[in-house]
Amino acid sequence: MDGPRSLLSAEFDDLVSTVNEIFRGRPGDQIAEEFPHVYTLTNLSNLKIIKKDGRIISHAGFLPRLASILGCAVPSASVGFVCTRKEERGKGYASLLLRDCMREMERRGLDFLYISGSRDLYLRLGAARAGITHRCTLGRLEAPKGREILVEEALERDAQDLTRLHSQESPRYFRNLTMTKTLLKGAQIRGCRTLVVRRNGHPSSYLSFAIPRSPKGSKVAMVQEYAGSREALLESLSSVMKAFDLDGMTFDVQPHDREFLNVLKKHCSIPPTSRLPEGTVRVLNLPRLIGRLTPALEEKSNGLFRKLKTEPEARGFRLSLGGESRLFSDPMGIADLVFGHPSKEANATAKETRLKLGTLLDHIFPVPLVWSGWDCVLY
Numbered sequence: 001m002d003g004p005r006s007l008l009s010a011e012f013d014d015l016v017s018t019v020n021e022i023f024r025g026r027p028g029d030q031i032a033e034e035f036p037h038v039y040t041l042t043n044l045s046n047l048k049i050i051k052k053d054g055r056i057i058s059h060a061g062f063l064p065r066l067a068s069i070l071g072c073a074v075p076s077a078s079v080g081f082v083c084t085r086k087e088e089r090g091k092g093y094a095s096l097l098l099r100d101c102m103r104e105m106e107r108r109g110l111d112f113l114y115i116s117g118s119r120d121l122y123l124r125l126g127a128a129r130a131g132i133t134h135r136c137t138l139g140r141l142e143a144p145k146g147r148e149i150l151v152e153e154a155l156e157r158d159a160q161d162l163t164r165l166h167s168q169e170s171p172r173y174f175r176n177l178t179m180t181k182t183l184l185k186g187a188q189i190r191g192c193r194t195l196v197v198r199r200n201g202h203p204s205s206y207l208s209f210a211i212p213r214s215p216k217g218s219k220v221a222m223v224q225e226y227a228g229s230r231e232a233l234l235e236s237l238s239s240v241m242k243a244f245d246l247d248g249m250t251f252d253v254q255p256h257d258r259e260f261l262n263v264l265k266k267h268c269s270i271p272p273t274s275r276l277p278e279g280t281v282r283v284l285n286l287p288r289l290i291g292r293l294t295p296a297l298e299e300k301s302n303g304l305f306r307k308l309k310t311e312p313e314a315r316g317f318r319l320s321l322g323g324e325s326r327l328f329s330d331p332m333g334i335a336d337l338v339f340g341h342p343s344k345e346a347n348a349t350a351k352e353t354r355l356k357l358g359t360l361l362d363h364i365f366p367v368p369l370v371w372s373g374w375d376c377v378l379y
């Protein structure tokens, strides 16, 4: 066996073809066109493989991303395209690759990882479903009509405006112009329609959505990403749905986006539902993540946060405040603590008040999980 190790440039085409064969049922390079942010020669060191008899038999890819959470820069990674050739499955290769990826991410100072999947393989490695989104579907007839709104297909020349609009969002992954162009192209190839919404001639917002493939039943588009003025966005939806002959559009609204959620609530006949994001998350190093979020957590706790001590231990991470301390050893419990869970959101008023440490943790957590949007690393 050769690996787990990083891909060599000479093996790039072979890997793309292998991944294509596993996920698309035939060799080719479609996957690399759909996910150009992952399958690029600049990401070779993060494309991990295992070879046997000179053949790639198992692969996992990750993409390190700098996330902005509550205004703090947090190094993280998205993981995806985990696959093993059919005849080699069930022998532990994918588990081995993922453990290797996690060790490397931890060594490289990444604080958490997001895997686009929730199968046993990931749960066994300590990834957990955590975080909160609010799913809302707006029907075509429910969408308010806008004035002075013009909607146009986004082209590469709009990338600067898209980058600017995205930069005003929180939380998000930092994105430069080159990355926006790459992501826009990938989203287009995956079949997403991306529209720029102009108000009085100025780009005010954008939205990107996938149109359902099935010609049967209702045609409800899933919004993959949006940014910018929520008012302009809302006012564009009636004409967007008309233009694309949609019956509705579904949004996953992030918890920080209360205003948009409240406006959507007013228009949607079906109330939004709180749900877990699709993928799983694993905090790699809790003290380091807390350290990175220090300015925001200080604000959230009125300074009490400064007295919190965080230490790694053999069995997990210990958080202490005054004479109290608590060991967090279960990765799922840690993901829940940091990024929250819809079931706990409903109990937000039943916060712990008896212990000071518990009160502090209730104040500083959860923090929002980054919405993958175009940055998704699928499968």
Ligand SMILES: CC(C)(COP(=O)(O)OP(=O)(O)OC[C@H]1O[C@@H](n2cnc3c(N)ncnc32)[C@H](O)[C@@H]1OP(=O)(O)O)[C@@H](O)C(=O)NCCC(=O)NCCS
Pocket: 022, 058, 081, 082, 083, 084, 085, 088, 089, 090, 091, 092, 093, 094, 095, 096, 116, 117, 118, 119, 120, 121, 122, 124, 379
């Ligand atoms: C999913 C996939 C990558 C697993 O690859 P693999 O090399 O067979 O993985 P492993 O041998 O490490 O583990 C196989 C299974 O045994 C389980 N397993 C591993 N060790 C185990 C143990 N000690 N006890 C019990 N179960 C164990 C894993 O959790 C995993 O479960 P899952 O497939 O239900 O998630 C492979 O089936 C594949 O390529 N599928 C097609 C592509 C795909 O769907 N990728 C994942 C998208 S989310």
